[in-house]
Amino acid sequence: MDVDRPGPGEELNDGEVTVPRQAATVIVLRGGAQTxxxxxxxxxPAQRFMGGAWVFPGGAVDAHEGEGDSAHRAAAVRELAEEAAIEGVDPAQLVRFSQWITPPEVKIRFDTHFFLTPLPDGAQPRIDGDECVDLGWFTPQAALAAHADGKLLLVFPTIKHFEQLSPFASADELLAFATGREVVAVTPRVVMSGEQARILLPGEPGYDAAPAAS
Structure with missing residues (x-):
C-alpha cells in the first residue's frame, strides 16, 4: 500500500526504534445471524495522535492492569466503557482476533491486541464528546467505500481489518470463525521511495528485504 504521507499519529522515526506500548482494541459487532x-x-480532530480518524474503541494498557492476556482484556473492556459507554462485557468472553505491532519505522508504536465482541443486549453506545466526537455503525464494505471516497478517515490497520472482515456475511459467522483461532502477531514495515512511503505486510514482495530500522 502506497501513501503520500503518514497518517495522523504515524509520523516516521529518524532516531532509535521506539519500544511499543501494550494496547487493546475492541471490534464491536451487531447483526447476529443476519448481517x-x-x-x-x-x-x-484536535488530538495529536490519530486526530479525526475513525477507529475501533481501544487504547493503551494501564500499569495497574498488569501484564499478559488478562491485562489486555481488562484494558479492552475499560476503553470500551470510556470511549463508547458500552458496559457489561465480560473480559473472559472477548474473542481474540489479531495482534498488530506498529512498524519499527514509525515514531509512536503500540503492540495492540484486537478482540471481537457482540454488542451486549440493551447497550446504547455513545461518545464522551471529548476524546471521541462521533460514532457510527458500518458494514466493512461501506466503511472501505467511504474511505475510498474521502468521507471517512481510516488508518492502515483499520483498513486491513475491514478487508479481513469483508468476506463474512454475519456477526455470528465471524465470531464462529475467530473463536479458538490461533493469532499470529503482524508487524508491517515501511519502505521509503523518494517522498512516498510503501507499507508492506509479512509475505509481500520486498518485506524481508526492507532495511532494518536503526
Whole structure:
C-alpha cells in the first residue's frame, strides 16, 4: 500500500526504534445471524495522535492492569466503557482476533491486541464528546467505500481489518470463525521511495528485504 504521507499519529522515526506500548482494541459487532456491522468512533480532530480518524474503541494498557492476556482484556473492556459507554462485557468472553505491532519505522508504536465482541443486549453506545466526537455503525464494505471516497478517515490497520472482515456475511459467522483461532502477531514495515512511503505486510514482495530500522 502506497501513501503520500503518514497518517495522523504515524509520523516516521529518524532516531532509535521506539519500544511499543501494550494496547487493546475492541471490534464491536451487531447483526447476529443476519448481517455484520461494526462500531467505529471518531477521535477528536484536535488530538495529536490519530486526530479525526475513525477507529475501533481501544487504547493503551494501564500499569495497574498488569501484564499478559488478562491485562489486555481488562484494558479492552475499560476503553470500551470510556470511549463508547458500552458496559457489561465480560473480559473472559472477548474473542481474540489479531495482534498488530506498529512498524519499527514509525515514531509512536503500540503492540495492540484486537478482540471481537457482540454488542451486549440493551447497550446504547455513545461518545464522551471529548476524546471521541462521533460514532457510527458500518458494514466493512461501506466503511472501505467511504474511505475510498474521502468521507471517512481510516488508518492502515483499520483498513486491513475491514478487508479481513469483508468476506463474512454475519456477526455470528465471524465470531464462529475467530473463536479458538490461533493469532499470529503482524508487524508491517515501511519502505521509503523518494517522498512516498510503501507499507508492506509479512509475505509481500520486498518485506524481508526492507532495511532494518536503526
Amino acid at each position: 455484520l456491522e461494526v462500531l467505529l468512533v471518531q477521535r477528536n
